[in-house]
Amino acid sequence: MKHVGTMIGAAIAGMFVMSVWGAFSAEYGIGGGWFAGFIIIGTMWMLNHYIGVINNDGAFVDMAAGIGVAGFMRGVFENGVQVGLDSIPTLAFVILGGVLGGAAAVAFEKYQAAEKAKAQKAEA
Numbered sequence: 001m002k003h004v005g006t007m008i009g010a011a012i013a014g015m016f017v018m019s020v021w022g023a024f025s026a027e028y029g030i031g032g033g034w035f036a037g038f039i040i041i042g043t044m045w046m047l048n049h050y051i052g053v054i055n056n057d058g059a060f061v062d063m064a065a066g067i068g069v070a071g072f073m074r075g076v077f078e079n080g081v082q083v084g085l086d087s088i089p090t091l092a093f094v095i096l097g098g099v100l101g102g103a104a105a106v107a108f109e110k111y112q113a114a115e116k117a118k119a120q121k122a123e124a
């Protein structure tokens with residue numbers, strides 16, 4: 001049941017972002033975009049994480065995955081399958097960027113831990 005909650009919470013976040021955020025920013029400009037982001041993401045974070053709709057066990061990509069899938073599929077539903085196929089190179093680069101960013105974050109954390117260990121050793 002926890003996986004069903006995760007899918008529902010991520011899908012609701014994706015639907016709200018893809019349907020409401022653009023309307024707010026189109027109507028009210030940058031301020032509307034910021035307001036929509038604060039209200040949508042804040043509310044969905046509260047629902048998904050604080051209340052616990054999304055499963056938080058282990059490593060995961062939660063609301064961002066739901067929002068990304070909703071955006072991808074919205075384009076496919078509105079403009080046909082070819083739009084989805086045309087976006088595959090972009091998705092490949094996004095995935096590559098995520099992997100490289102994750103690897104860089106791990107390397108930086110290891111570097112910070114080593115520097116902290118050196119500092120503690122020098123103090124002793």
